[in-house]
Amino acid sequence: xxxxxxxxxxxxxxxxxxxxxxxxxxxxxxxxxxxxxxxxxxxxxxxxxxxxxxxxxxxxxxxxxxxxxxxxxxxxxxxxxxxxxxxxxxxxxxxxxxxxxxxxxxxxxxxxxxxxxxxxxxxxxxxxxxxxxxxxxxxxxxxxxxxxxxxxxxxxxxxxxxxxxxxxxxxxxxxxxxxxxxxxxxxxxxxxxxxxxxxxxxxxxxxxxxxxxxxxxxxxxxxxxxxxxxxxxxxxxxxxxxxxxxxxxxxxxxxxxxxxxxxxxxxxxxxxxxxxxxxxxxxxxxxxxxxxxxxxxxxxxxxxxxxxxxxxxxxxxxxxxxxxxxxxxxxxxxxxxxxxxxxxxxxxxxxxxxxxxxxxxxxxxxxxxxxxxxxxxxxxxxxxxxxxxxxxxxxxxxxxxxxxxxxxxxxxxxxxxxxxxxxxxxxxxxxxxxxxxxxx
Numbered sequence: 486x487x488x489x490x491x492x493x494x495x496x497x498x499x500x501x502x503x504x505x506x507x508x509x510x511x512x513x514x515x516x517x518x519x520x521x522x523x524x525x526x527x528x529x530x531x532x533x534x535x536x537x538x539x540x541x542x543x544x545x546x547x548x549x550x551x552x553x554x555x556x557x558x559x560x561x562x563x564x565x566x567x568x569x570x571x572x573x574x575x576x577x578x579x580x581x582x583x584x585x586x587x588x589x590x591x592x593x594x595x596x597x598x599x600x601x602x603x604x605x606x607x608x609x610x611x612x613x614x615x616x617x618x619x620x621x622x623x624x625x626x627x628x629x630x631x632x633x634x635x636x637x638x639x640x641x642x643x644x645x646x647x648x649x650x651x652x653x654x655x656x657x658x659x660x661x662x663x664x665x666x667x668x669x670x671x672x673x674x675x676x677x678x679x680x681x682x683x684x685x686x687x688x689x690x691x692x693x694x695x696x697x698x699x700x701x702x703x704x705x706x707x708x709x710x711x712x713x714x715x716x717x718x719x720x721x722x723x724x725x726x727x728x729x730x731x732x733x734x735x736x737x738x739x740x741x742x743x744x745x746x747x748x749x750x751x752x753x754x755x756x757x758x759x760x761x762x763x764x765x766x767x768x769x770x771x772x773x774x775x776x777x778x779x780x781x782x783x784x785x786x787x788x789x790x791x792x793x794x795x796x797x798x799x800x801x802x803x804x805x806x807x808x809x810x811x812x813x814x815x816x817x818x819x820x821x822x823x824x825x826x827x828x829x830x831x832x833x834x835x836x837x838x839x840x841x842x843x844x845x846x847x848x849x850x851x852x853x854x855x856x857x858x859x860x861x862x863x864x865x866x867x868x869x870x871x872x873x874x875x876x877x878x879x880x881x882x883x884x885x886x887x888x889x890x891x892x893x894x895x896x897x898x899x900x901x902x903x904x905x906x907x908x909x910x911x912x913x914x915x916x917x918x919x920x921x922x923x924x925x
Contacts, residue, residue: 513581513597520581534576564611573603591635703760708732710761749778808856813917814849862893887911
């Protein structure tokens with residue numbers, strides 16, 4: 486006797502063996518709380534599938550044709566072509582998606598893809614003038630690939646490359662799996678590698694301002710109070726300046742300055758001589774441009790070997806270098822009176838600060854600061870604090886939102902750290918900092 490009625494029971498009434506039987510059919514977002522439900526995206530793919538099918542098939546044809554052409558004339562092969570190429574009417578289904586939080590400038594996600602397709606793909610191989618047809622009519626795929634968009638850049642589509650990797654070897658057949666070294670990655674360039682990237686330093690320019698002769702008389706009593714301002718084009722840092730020599734038309738300074746050079750072929754060193762005035766603007770006495778920043782003037786980074794810049798362990802622990810501090814942002818910083826946060830960096834008596842972000846508890850700065858050092862900062866700490874500044878006038882215009890002291894020994898040994906630090910004297914505040922050490 487046959488009954489068409491199905492035994493439908495709630496999950497709470499099923500025994501363990503029944504639950505195990507239906508477990509493979511459950512979507513990922515049900516079995517794993519780390520995966521998010523994306524029904525809206527599945528509806529979008531369903532409506533777009535007829536157009537995606539044609540676009541993907543055209544891409545497959547254009548990509549495979551050069552590969553087919555390489556075999557024409559070999560092994561008595563006369564032609565290779567698609568007679569029919571369609572992915573069918575059933576689109577893949579996303580059973581959930583997992584997004585990872587990292588400290589790097591990238592977006593990492595893992596979609597769970599299930600596809601029971603009905604493709605119609607016929608490939609015709611003409612051999613000895615005899616056509617051989619190979620047809621694919623059934624396709625079943627289950628995979629959870631990792632997709633990484635990196636690095637994130639301020640140019641549309643806001644990432645420079647797409648990296649795909651298959652994390653679980655057992656999702657593929659044995660014949661296909663043995664072709665991979667796990668996890669196998671496949672990178673697809675989207676933008677030029679230099680798009681949105683900041684040029685890396687290539688060396689340090691040492692400048693010594695020695696003296697000047699026969700300067701103009703700009704003061705009322707027939708003298709001048711000269712000083713020199715130095716600026717390297719292409720840098721957003723403020724200009725550097727010598728001391729002021731009072732009432733002197735032939736001043737001697739003998740002062741040394743260092744500049745970080747990123748492109749010696751295009752950057753120009755600007756030297757401006759001014760007459761200091763207590764009241765009003767300073768009068769310009771002259772200027773000079775130096776645009777030949779050849780490699781002979783620079784102290785370069787590291788030692789070249791096989792086209793890769795390397796530093797030995799001994800070199801890393803001695804000699805001059807560049808300390809690069811990037812303040813990415815902060816989270817949950819809260820002041821008692823106002824929330825206009827900015828970050829201050831204090832190291833070896835030098836203070837630098839980011840721009841102020843108004844009315845936010847989660848500021849994003851992404852600003853880099855540079856410190857030129859004669860020796861590695863072994864055993865030293867860098868002090869970073871988050872401050873808030875009241876807009877307008879009033880008492881207690883500044884307020885500390887927390888601080889952190891970071892030991893730089895690990896930075897010297899490892900070359901780089903990238904971490905989030907809990908702010909001292911803050912309830913939940915954190916700050917995201919990247920610090921790098923590069924030898925000269």
